[in-house]
Amino acid sequence: MGLTYQSTGQLTTREIFNANTDNCDYVIALAGNPNTGKSTVFNALTGLRQHTGNWPGKTVQRAEGTYIHKSRRYRLIDLPGTYSLLANSADEEVARDFICFARPDATIVVVDATCLERNLNLALQVMEITDKVIVCVNLIDEARRKKIQLNTAKLSDRLGVPVVATAARSGEGLSRLMDLVDDVAMGRILPKPQPVRYSKEVEEAIAQLEPRVRALVGEDINSRWLTLRLLDCDTRLVRTIENYLNARETAAAVPLAQEGLA
Ligand SMILES: Nc1nc2c(ncn2[C@@H]2O[C@H](COP(=O)(O)OP(=O)(O)OP(=O)(O)O)[C@@H](O)[C@H]2O)c(=O)[nH]1
Numbered sequence: 001m002g003l004t005y006q007s008t009g010q011l012t013t014r015e016i017f018n019a020n021t022d023n024c025d026y027v028i029a030l031a032g033n034p035n036t037g038k039s040t041v042f043n044a045l046t047g048l049r050q051h052t053g054n055w056p057g058k059t060v061q062r063a064e065g066t067y068i069h070k071s072r073r074y075r076l077i078d079l080p081g082t083y084s085l086l087a088n089s090a091d092e093e094v095a096r097d098f099i100c101f102a103r104p105d106a107t108i109v110v111v112d113a114t115c116l117e118r119n120l121n122l123a124l125q126v127m128e129i130t131d132k133v134i135v136c137v138n139l140i141d142e143a144r145r146k147k148i149q150l151n152t153a154k155l156s157d158r159l160g161v162p163v164v165a166t167a168a169r170s171g172e173g174l175s176r177l178m179d180l181v182d183d184v185a186m187g188r189i190l191p192k193p194q195p196v197r198y199s200k201e202v203e204e205a206i207a208q209l210e211p212r213v214r215a216l217v218g219e220d221i222n223s224r225w226l227t228l229r230l231l232d233c234d235t236r237l238v239r240t241i242e243n244y245l246n247a248r249e250t251a252a253a254v255p256l257a258q259e260g261l262a
């Protein structure tokens with residue numbers, strides 16, 4: 001594979017996702033469960049400055065476009081709608097790999113205000129991979145109609161990331177969304193996602209294994225998240241890392257993971 005780590009000495013995996021920052025200042029991912037309004041947000045932000053194609057090497061459709069906010073050009077990538085990032089399907093794998101390896105400057109997670117609990121599952125999974133998350137609680141008009149009240153300040157506090165309520169179809173909240181994306185991409189806001197805590201046994205295994213994982217992959221991949229995947233014996237992810245990053249040493253961590261759980 002002609003990119004990467006070995007050849008350049010640094011992670012340039014954005015190139016294999018055709019998502020480098022040529023002609024733009026920042027790359028932003030749009031994630032969310034199916035039917036939450038991602039494409040409506042995407043269309044509202046990018047207007048006619050968009051095109052579609054396939055993800056490299058996949059039959060999964062990809063849409064990307066650009067928008068300008070505060071004189072900066074943003075490239076927005078509409079990820080496939082998924083319920084999780086466990087890579088059980090091509091869609092999930094594309095979404096996970098993009099967030100993990102292309103390392104967007106910010107990821108917007110679009111959630112449905114009328115079924116927040118189910119939708120936050122994906123938000124928490126994204127927040128395990130990257131800190132740079134903005135939660136966009138969409139369909140707020142539907143929530144109002146159903147008399148569902150939402151305290152975005154409290155939600156933001158509990159999650160540790162910025163939250164904005166939107167009704168993408170009418171454009172409500174989208175200007176605030178772009179402000180927050182700008183703040184996160186520029187580093188004016190540094191989200192601090194509250195980590196999901198697991199059982200004592202799992203946390204102990206993480207404590208043992210994570211320093212060794214970090215020593216292998218550095219700060220380029222979230223080591224706690226990768227440790228969890230290794231404890232899950234996600235050998236496919238290890239192969240993906242080998243492909244993307246040429247970091248074959250990571251494979252050595254799988255027996256370590258099994259050791260950690262023994
Ligand atoms: N009432 C209301 N409807 C919305 C809003 N945003 C999107 N919709 C509608 O919700 C439906 C789904 O929107 P999409 O933008 O296609 O959702 P998506 O997340 O891209 O869906 P997938 O790509 O299939 O995962 C469409 O009928 C939209 O018009 C909103 O804020 N309020």
Ligand SMILES: [Mg+2]
Pocket residue numbers: 038039040081
């Ligand atoms: Mg869509």
